Amino acid sequence: MHIKYESQLREPLVYGEKNFHQVTEDILRPIEVKPSRLWYIGFFIAVTLLLFGVYSLYREVTYGIGQWNLNKTIGWGWDITNFVWWVGIGHAGTLISAVLLLFRQGWRTGVNRAAEAMTIFAVMCAGQFPIFHMGRVWLAFFIMPYPNSRGPLWVNFNSPLLWDVFAISTYFTVSLLFWYSGLLPDLATVRDRAFTKLRKKLYGIAAFGWTGSTKHWQRHESLSLVLAGLSTPLVLSVHTIVSFDFATSVIPGWHTTIFPPYFVAGAIFSGFAMVQSLLIVVRKVFGLTDYITIGHIDLMNKVIVLTGSIVGIAYLTELFMGWYSQNKYEGYTFWYSRAYLFSPYGWSYWGMMACNVLSPQIFWSRKMRRNVFVTFFMSIIVNIGMWFERFVIIVTSLYRDYLPSSWSVYYSPSIWEIGFYLGTFGLFFTCFFLFAKYFPVIAVAEIKYVLKRSGESYKPEFEKLEAQPLDKFIHDNTHAH
C-alpha cells in the first residue's frame, strides 16, 4: 500500500503555498522564457571547451596516441583516469532514481530528473575515453561481437575489458530509457501549455502522444518499478565491472578483492558530489529553492559523508593488506609509491586522502550539511579527490613495474591529453545547458504526487488523517465496492 501522508516530523519536500498548477508554473517557467545572459555565457564557454576537445581528438586521431605523454610503463594515464572518473559520476542518477525508488525515499522526486540527465551525459563523456584510447577509432566497432570475415574472429568474452563494453553500453541504454520514460508525462505538460505552433509540434513529437490515462499511468508505474528493480543491480554491476578491469590483472596495487565495493562506494560518493554542484546552481538560477530544498541538500550530504567514510576505510584496508600480505611488491606500491609523501607521486595520494576522507567529515555537523556554500565548495573538493583516487590507482601502480630498467620517467600529460579531458567537460555542460533549457529539470508529475502528502502547506491537515484508522481510509478511497 502506498503512503497516504507523511509524518509531521519529517521536513516537507515542497515549501510554500502551492497547488498543482503552481507547481507546473514554477518548474516549467525556466523553459518557457528566454534564457538569461548567464545561460548564454555558460553555453558559450561549454561549446568552446567542446571544440577544443574536438581539436585535441583530431590531433590524436591524425597523429596517433603519441600525442599523449603515455610511455612504455604508463600505458593508462589521464585517459583511463578520466574514464573511470566520469563513469563514477554517472552512478548517482540511477542510484537516486532506482535505489531510492525501491527504498520509497520520497525526497528523490526533487532531484531525480536532473541527476538522471547528469548520469546520461557523464556516461557519454566516459565512453569517449576508451574508444579513443583504441587509437584506430574508426575500427572501434570491432569490440562488438558480430559474425565477420576475419575468421570469424570473436571478441574475448572472458576479458573484463569486454565486460566493460557490455556493462557501460547496457547502463547507458537503460538509464536513457528510464529517464525518457519518466520524462514523457512532463513533456506532455509542456506540450499542452505550448504558446507557439513550433513548440506544440516539437514537444508533441517528444511526448509520444501522452494523455495521462489511468491505464497508462498504471503501466507507467509498473514500468518504473521494474526498471528500478533492474537498474539497482545494474548500477552496482557497472562500477564493479570497471573495477574488474584492474582487479583481475596481476599488477600490485590493482590485484585486490576489495575493489568492487570500494569502487561502487566511490562512484556514489563522486556522483552525489556532482549532483550537489549542479543542483545548487540550478535551484538558485531557476528559482527552484522550494522544490530542491535545504532538506534535499542535507540528505545528499549524509550520503556523501557515509560513502566518503566507506572509501576511507577501503584506503586503510588496502594499506593494511599491503603490510599484512608481506608481499614485497604490494608493500612497495602501497607504502612507498603511494603512502610515502616524498615519493614521486606521494602528493597525489595525500591529496586524495585530504579531499576524500578527511574533508567530508565536516558533514557530521548538521549546520555544515545545511550550508549551501560549504556544500558547493565540498562537492568540488570531493570530485577533485575522486579524480586523484583514479590517478593514484592507475599511475602509482604502473610507473615502477617488476623490471626496474623500464621504470618510467615522470609522467605528466600533454596539452592534447588535457584538451581531451576539457573537451568532455565541454560536452557534459553543453548537454546539461541544453537539457536545462528545453526539458523540465524537476519531475513535475512526481512532485505533484508528493505535494499533497508532503507539501509544507498540506502538512497541518494530516493531524486529522492521523486520527483516522488506516483500514477505513483504504476502504473508503480505493475499493470499488
Added chain:
Amino acid sequence: MAQKKFVVGCFDEEKVLFPAVKQVRAAGYKIKDVYTPFAVHGLDHALGMRETSLHTAGFIYGITGTATAISAISWIFTKDWPLNIGGKPHFALPAWVPIIFELTVLFAAVGMVMTFCYLCQLAPGVKKHHFHKRATDDLFVMVIECTDKTNTDDLKALLSSNGAIETDVQVAEDGWWFGTYDKEDNLYNEKQLA
C-alpha cells in the same frame, strides 16, 4: 473510424474524484478513462481496471536475454572458434556471468519499454484526442462513453452534483494503431465491473 460521443467531467481534487468515481459507477455508467496529471494510486482499482501484466512481459524478455547470452557465448567459445586462453576450459561459465547479467537487464529493459509504448499507443508523432488541456496540469478528467440510452444532461448533472467543476460533451474518434483497427482494448476486469 467510428466517432463516439463522450461526457467529460473535470475534478480538481483527488478527494472529490474517488467518491465521484464510485457514484458514477454505481449509477451504471461505464467510465472510459480518467486522465490525471500524475499517477493517482488506487484509481485503477477504483475504476475496476485489471492489473497490468507488463512485469510478466519484462520477466520473459529478461530470460530471453539470459538464454541469448549463454547460448551465443557458449557456441562461439566451444564450437565456432574455441580459443585456448592459458589452458583454461573453453566453457568458462563464471567468466561469462557479467555479460549474461548485462544482456538480461538490457533485453528486459528495452523489451519492456517497447511493450509499454506499444500497449499505450505511444510513439513520436502520435496524435490523440485530448479531452482537456489541463489534464496534464492540474485537472482529473473523467470521460464516460455515451451509449444510445445515455441522457447526457442527466449524466452532466450527476457529475456536477459529485463535485465536477466543469462538464462537457465531446465527440472523438480513435486514431490508428498497429493491429487495433476498430477494436476495443479490454482494460477492465469484467468480474469487478459486474
